[in-house]
Amino acid sequence: MSDLGRVVVLAGGLSHEREVSLRSGRQVADALRAVGVDVDLMDADAALVPSLVAEGPGIVFPTLHGATGEDGAIRQVLELLGVAYVGARPAACRIAFDKPCAKAAVAEVGIPTPPSVSLPHTTFRDLGAGQVLDAIVGRLRLPLFVKPARGGSALGASIIHNASELPEAMVACYAYGDTALIEQYIDGVEIAVSVVDTGAGPAALPVVEIVPDLGVYDYRARYSAGATVFHVPARIPPGPMGAATDIAIRAHQTLGLRDISRTDLIVDSAGIPWFLEVNVAPGMTETSLLPVAAAAAGMDLGILCRDLLQVAASRILG
């Protein structure tokens, strides 16, 4: 057994991504147990705080996706309880999880991100949806990508090639949250760059290229075995590869992230990588991108997670 003391892998929660989170949590817990770490797998429910209080602080590895897991709320509670945890602090999570805020922050430091607008549904209701949508199409031009401003796993996301598809896409998007991000759609190679920091500063894992079987990296393609082919390293020239890696590390630093993150990008036909979003609790399922990248780098997932726990533990000890 390791000397990390009590380790809690936190998974589940009440977000729309609960199922994904449970799978991430199981994968992380299994990987840690395989390298000798004693792990409790717990849900984020009413039993959590009493358990953390009763059994001592320990260290938490959050694998909660979606709201409360990635918006900093749970981490705020962990800090209140004096519990060490892997990953970014609450304030950084709040910005990173909010895609429009994250895009604005990285754009400030010169990272390219597709032009976009983000609006609550009440704006459309109050001003008239048709006119606002016309203005959006007029400014951003088709095709567009619509997704909830907060949330992941492509839930509520749509690619829009025709303006007539927008109303239905907006309704689908608002089913998952109150604010929609409407972004210029960049056609290109979809890639993801995971960043980990096990004590020597943030380092990028190999770039993963995503090729969904049906062309769209939607929920089904993300979590059905065999539905997506990954190419590691991505089949892109060295220039864009280096630029993408640089963007992922800069985004990690600019947003004040810690320990672990994953940046999703698209490389257009000119070889420019565009920042789409960053994840503070990247998916860790059998079909997720970070584990794929770690494996390609020859890293054992359990050892990586254990190293991240040790970094978290050292913060408390320090």
Next chain:
Amino acid sequence: MATSEIRALFSVAARPEVVSLAGGMPHLAALPMDAVAEVVGELVRQDGMTALQYGSGQGHPALREQICEVMSLEGITAHADEVVVTVGSQQALDLVTRIFIDPGDVIIAEAPSYVGALGTFSAYQADVVQVPMDNNGLIPDRLRAAIESVRASGRTAKFLYTVPNFHNPAGVSLVEQRRDRILQICHEAGLLVLEDNPYGLLGFDADPVPALRSRDARNVVYLGSFSKTFAPGFRVGWALAPFDVREKLVLASEAAVLCPPSFSQLAVSRYLATQPWQQQIKVYRELYRERRDALLEALTEYMPTGTSWTTPAGGFYVWLTLPPGLDAKAMLPRAITARVAYVPGTAFYANGYGASCLRLSYCYPPPDQLREGVRRLAEVITAELELRRTFGAVAPTESEAGLGALPAPARAARIIGSGDSDE
């Protein structure tokens, strides 16, 4: 099987904060657990050598006798030799489909239909043709038309799959006046009837309706279950089939599972022999009636104009039709956020219909939770209506969706989306 967003959302529905009107779990808290424990304990002590041993592929003989007694409550006269015990009636459904269906064969079913049956039919690559219902159940003339239409396409339907009592998901029952007509139509067409009747003894208002099988022993394969009248954890169901079908069922079952679990069979058998099981069914009936009433009252109180639903006289389910333009599947994430869950209507159609409908279960949550769940759902529907109005995004109207829904209670029968019925 591909991972779906909808399936994933049900993971949230399992949390206690969510009022789940989605699942169909019987309310087992109504079972006298001490008595069940005694039954199981005695079984091991007194008959463990049999209960823990392999058994007959057809099922334990004494239990098959008792199953015939249970079926007699629905007017069925049968011999234990005609009964095949299965791992829940779901396995019986699987075996019947395996025996009769080759890829591309046609099965006729109600619209909407039990999702577990559609899953089985899909697994055997059957082509399911769904026939409209109204609030009197399957519509005979529509059934006849469907059979003819299949025949005109150069194919022959292999069987009619029907849940005539307290339908899952529609909550309606096939009225007495239509039962003989349905059987006659099937007989004339040479179409076997697969009668799935898990809820038949859970009627709220009257004695059990005689089963279709009680009227036609030659052309009906009857599926029964102890899952709703006792407990689903035992996984004991059965098929009652004509001799030639029964033989094939036994062989197929032996190939699949060797024999149904002896332990479960003998536990159910001992329960039936030593406990007041008919009284227990009355307890269940009263409990579900109270919950049905709570759900219906809450629907009447909270649902926005334009919403309609069925009024079940038994069973577990209410079928709700949303105001025009709404899509139950698209609305589900919003409902999950509001901590209420349901099953979108599309789950009960093989052809993508049912978007305007959803199934509500009242079997598991207590009345106060049912009421709260409906209140939340009404808010979700109202918010979705506002959103659709804002964007002018109206889900397509369904033109031939079968029992898309029924009008609000106590109105004349109507097939939603396809005009008035023939009765």
